[in-house]
Amino acid sequence: MSSLVAWLRRWGISFASFAGGLFTLFVFRRGLPHVGWIVGYLLLLWLLVAMMVQVRDTLETSARRAHRLVLTATNYTIQTLYHGVLLFQLPAYWAATTLGSPNLMLLVLLAALALLATFDPWYRMLVHPRPWLGYVFFLISMFGALNLALPLIGVPPFAALLVAAWLAVVALTPAVCRAREWRWITGLAVTSLAGLAAAGMAGHWCIVIPPAPMFLASAALDWTVGTLESPAPVAGAVHASDLRERGLVARTAIYAPAGLRQPVEHVWRRNGARVDLMRLTPIEGGRREGFRTFSRKTSFPGDPVGRWSVDVMTASGQLIGRLRFRVVP
Numbered sequence: 001m002s003s004l005v006a007w008l009r010r011w012g013i014s015f016a017s018f019a020g021g022l023f024t025l026f027v028f029r030r031g032l033p034h035v036g037w038i039v040g041y042l043l044l045l046w047l048l049v050a051m052m053v054q055v056r057d058t059l060e061t062s063a064r065r066a067h068r069l070v071l072t073a074t075n076y077t078i079q080t081l082y083h084g085v086l087l088f089q090l091p092a093y094w095a096a097t098t099l100g101s102p103n104l105m106l107l108v109l110l111a112a113l114a115l116l117a118t119f120d121p122w123y124r125m126l127v128h129p130r131p132w133l134g135y136v137f138f139l140i141s142m143f144g145a146l147n148l149a150l151p152l153i154g155v156p157p158f159a160a161l162l163v164a165a166w167l168a169v170v171a172l173t174p175a176v177c178r179a180r181e182w183r184w185i186t187g188l189a190v191t192s193l194a195g196l197a198a199a200g201m202a203g204h205w206c207i208v209i210p211p212a213p214m215f216l217a218s219a220a221l222d223w224t225v226g227t228l229e230s231p232a233p234v235a236g237a238v239h240a241s242d243l244r245e246r247g248l249v250a251r252t253a254i255y256a257p258a259g260l261r262q263p264v265e266h267v268w269r270r271n272g273a274r275v276d277l278m279r280l281t282p283i284e285g286g287r288r289e290g291f292r293t294f295s296r297k298t299s300f301p302g303d304p305v306g307r308w309s310v311d312v313m314t315a316s317g318q319l320i321g322r323l324r325f326r327v328v329p
Contacts, residue, residue, distance in 0.1 A: 013186050016162070035141065043311055045078065046142075047110075054309055057216070076120075078151055082113070083114065085141045089144045092148050096210035096211055096212035096213065098321055098322050102208045103208055106208060135172060135175055136297050138171070140168075146167055150213070151256075152213060157260075157262065166198065166199045173187045176190060205233075206317050209318060214260070217290030218289075218290065222251060224297075236324070236329050237326055240305055243304055244300060247296065250323055251292070251293070252293055252294065253289060253293075254283050259286065260285035261281075264313065266310050269306070269308065269311060270301070272307075275301070280294075306319055307324070309323065
């Protein structure tokens, strides 16, 4: 009995948090957090981290029990805020991620950090002795939350990505000033320049970042020329003769928050190589079922057999979703 009580004291809260996180992710995965909650979390997190940067050395070296309790409580509060911020983000990034594509990497990173913040013993063992790892938590949490929150107020996803990368680095100014013993004006200048570099990298590698909070609500293939015998959408495997005779229409519905206007395009690929690019009407956010758009393709290679996909992309190069099909002889 005593061993069970000890286990519950050490792991009980962590597993309860883990269960709550799974419930949030899989039950409410399509829901979008309120931008006010995100901003509130980020402001509180930044204030606490900035305070800890200034007083951590004093609290860690102090022999007074009260100071140790303050340090423990503040560390736990920061960990709880990381947990909350990351859980806010995960459902939206889950919906916006295309499995099997490069943008899966950010989702995996966010999920790993959320999992680490969930289990107190792991967090204390890995993060507490390594302040730099705490700043990694801060940087990723700040970037992910801002990248999600800014489009909710109408900022295009690519611009939001750049601003989020810049602000996340600038938010590290207190830590940089403390570590280097710089004045605030010097630290702010350095982090601003570093933020511009981070924004440039994020823009260049935007394919690895899901365009949250946009996501592909639905996707389907139709024949360009239908018949009474085949009025329904085509299945995953398409015969080459049917393809040449009837052509295909890729129909997609893209969800975006109200007030967001985003140019999109369909990129048709065969075995990973681009075959055609079709620019579509910019989507208008706010439609519950998603903004419907389509592209029609009637011209195919002489031998179209292979694995095909229609990538739904933003004009800046972020992958919204992917429609796959095979062409067989």
